[in-house]
Amino acid sequence: MTAPSAESSSRTRSRAGVLLALLLALVMGLTGCSLLEAPAERPVAPAQATDPVSGLDWVDQDTLPDEAQETLELIDVGGPFPYDKDGTVFGNREELLPDREHGYYHEYTVVTPGESDRGARRIVTGGDDEYYWTADHYASFERIRRTA
Template identity: 50%
Template structure:
């Protein structure tokens, strides 16, 4: 009986690990670029895949194909709120919010220092800042509030998705 319980636990663990790896793989796989004239349609999770314009491609070999896109409506509601606050030039609760993001990981496209700024996305139930962030780039205007360039990370800068509005 004990051996059956142990085998059941092992099988359940394998199934859980396999499911998690499958979800992570699906989130990080990059699709082939679609023609510029095609329209992107979000899948059930609100994610779309496409290669961004050349000026937003990363020099990092692991992300040379571009970024996964996430529709702003598919972001957690807290992330949607943060983007609204950035656009409104609102104040933020953490001292680090609005500070220059150094892009030391070199995952985002190379830009001069000061181009990117980071903002905390609150995590319900967390007793600290958590791992979720919005990184805003200056975009075409040079101003994070009006540039329209936003990246979301749920894993403290290990990976990013480009926000599509």
């Protein structure tokens, strides 16, 4: 029996290297990996649909009617407000908002085009950073997600 030649060993190692490279390429292709591409960024988690504190659905500020956006701007600067009742204590008698001490919530009218009175639309605030929207005079609420 003769010993394998150096040339035969070199060809065997070369074949093994090629097979290993092909196997690595196959595995990377099947798993979506690439040495040429930067790692994918982690997907951004979507915003929660429900406020965990109040249990109410979130509504983005920029999806509210223009009149509601104007009311939010007035709230931010402290008025002046179009109605005498704006800024008065909201009693939460419907108990749809989180239970807080009397005086915590305040209500503001959102002008409704075509209405001769205050209409049904309101923004209710609580503390420094809670804003709630109702389009149906307190029958339902959504928590407003403020935009920067």
